[in-house]
Amino acid sequence: MDPRSEVLLRQADLFQRPVLLAGLPADDLLGALPQASGWTWHAGDQAAADSRFPGRSHFGTTPPATPFGAAVLFLPKSRELADYLLAALAARLPGGDLFVVGEKRGGIERAAKQLAPYGKPRKLDNARHCQLWQVTVEQAPAEPDLLRLAQRYRLELADGPLDVVSLPGVFSHGRLDRGTALLLQHLEDLPRGHILDFGCGAGVLGAVLKRRYPDSRLTLLDVDAFAAASSRLTLEANGLEAEVITATGIRGAPGELAAIVSNPPFHQGVHTHYGATEELLRQAREHLSPGGEMRLVANSFLRYPPLIEYHLGPCQTLAEGDGFRIYRARRS
Structure with missing residues (x-):
């Protein structure tokens, strides 16, 4: 209990x-x-x-x-x-x-x-x-308007500005986190097809991916209802359409994916919790098509490459900076 x-x-x-x-x-x-x-x-x-x-x-x-x-x-x-x-x-x-x-x-x-x-x-x-x-409750308030509590900010990217809408409780509320900022610089040459943004948060990665790969099907997945709502608002703010779903982890994701892109979560409430990420690394192969790619950002101190190589295939470090690394691996 x-x-x-x-x-x-x-x-x-x-x-x-x-x-x-x-x-x-x-x-x-x-x-x-x-x-x-x-x-x-x-x-x-x-x-x-x-x-x-x-x-x-x-x-x-x-x-x-x-x-x-x-x-x-x-x-x-x-x-x-x-x-x-x-x-x-x-x-x-x-x-x-x-x-x-x-x-x-x-x-x-x-x-x-x-x-x-x-x-x-x-x-x-x-x-x-x-x-x-x-x-x-002696002074009952009016019912709060969740949309009025959203924080909105704009990212100036190489292919144009991106408007982000973040609801209370969503990861990195109201600002771009360092890990995602690094990953945004390394999204080139992804396989075409069905792409998954795992742990989508406010939908920054998913929106950028949909804009850069408009012919690819895009699914955004998060465990949190506020994150899913934020992602839908971010997509709408940029005139983009994609599927947004809530699920406990990668087991709730679609199959036959061309790519999984993620800044995976590592907190659950006040506790540090790597379970969802480790499950992603163990199960990614089951959701990727042959030749499909997983690309993610993680803190540099986390020993993810051996786990990636054991379950998926050779792991390449694409970039490192500001305490983070970008990893890429493809299913053989």
């Missing part, structure tokens, strides 16, 4: 009613709280909930339409995302109870300040290196 869920269950009497668990982990919490429902924006957590508690979890960037009398937010790493989620929940709970639970290293100690606009916050519990806070 996730330690945040354990803290909730120490106060289980508070949650024996219709309560929405926003950002809930993939554990047994729904089983322990029979009147609760879930809301998640993580495709893997949604798949886990669907398999164990069918029909009890909602996936997306907005709360479910079904009514709820109280809500618990599992505090996300991003403060901008937390602010949006709290406002979205508080708007549905005038006079109701809003709870926040999180790890100390995840920023839960700022919860009192974040809850203060809605009422008088109070700490209910402090255990398992986590805290649980509660506020009765």
Whole structure:
């Protein structure tokens, strides 16, 4: 059981009613709280909930339409995302109870300040290196407009400007990260055909690829609903069309790909997590056509070439700079 869920269950009497668990982990919490429902924006957590508690979890960037009398937010790493989620929940709970639970290293100690606009916050519990806070919503806000919270910026590229739209919680929110900046300089000579942008984030790579390879089919994949929504907005802002999907990892990707291009994720919440990338390296061969190529950027200290060569084929370092390396390998 996730330690945040354990803290909730120490106060289980508070949650024996219709309560929405926003950002809930993939554990047994729904089983322990029979009147609760879930809301998640993580495709893997949604798949886990669907398999164990069918029909009890909602996936997306907005709360479910079904009514709820109280809500618990599992505090996300991003403060901008937390602010949006709290406002979205508080708007549905005038006079109701809003709870926040999180790890100390995840920023839960700022919860009192974040809850203060809605009422008088109070700490209910402090255990398992986590805290649980509660506020009765006395000042319910208007429902927040997620699009108005987007950050927009323009990249001046060799083939023209690219407009990027980034929603709260998306990787490198509102700016271009160094790894992607390096990879953008090394996208030439990709095989033509179906190209996958794995871990698409705000859709920078996918949009650039679609513009440079207009005759290729482009699919953008991410585990996060906010990232998928951002990618769709970035594509639309540049007059481009491509498929955007959410899936837990490379296993959810199409097959017979000509190329996989990625700045792969390495964080899950406040934790460093390389599982999705390592699975990509192990499984890429199954999704690439013969002669298909994988091209990715990674921190220089990560020992990915031996893993790439074991599962796919000879690995070439195309470039190195600013603490990152660009790797290329082709399926034989």
